[in-house]
Amino acid sequence: MKHSQWLRLQAEGYRIVASFRSDGFNCCKQPRRLSWHIRKDSVTYKLAWLPAPINEWSLLPNDGTPQRERLLAMIRSILEHRGCGRTTE
Numbered sequence: 001m002k003h004s005q006w007l008r009l010q011a012e013g014y015r016i017v018a019s020f021r022s023d024g025f026n027c028c029k030q031p032r033r034l035s036w037h038i039r040k041d042s043v044t045y046k047l048a049w050l051p052a053p054i055n056e057w058s059l060l061p062n063d064g065t066p067q068r069e070r071l072l073a074m075i076r077s078i079l080e081h082r083g084c085g086r087t088t089e
Helices: 003-022 066-081
Strands: 026-029 035-040 043-050 056-060
Touching: 003 026, 003 035, 003 043, 003 056, 003 066, 043 066, 056 066
Parallel strands: none
Antiparallel strands: 026 035, 035 043, 043 056
């Protein structure tokens, strides 16, 4: 991965995390990784950039709960409508 791509993805991650923090989530950046631990009450996920062949932001674990789906929709909305310049399809 090129350094410029790393910086772009890191900026996207910080935009996503800023939105989560405004909703009351506690977010902790993981050193030297494009990932954050996200926690609110009993809900805990790891926001991570999944590299090729997936190339998208994801929440781990993939448990299929309504809370996770709501957070994924929030991530997609942030990437599409808040100036990141790309969509997640």
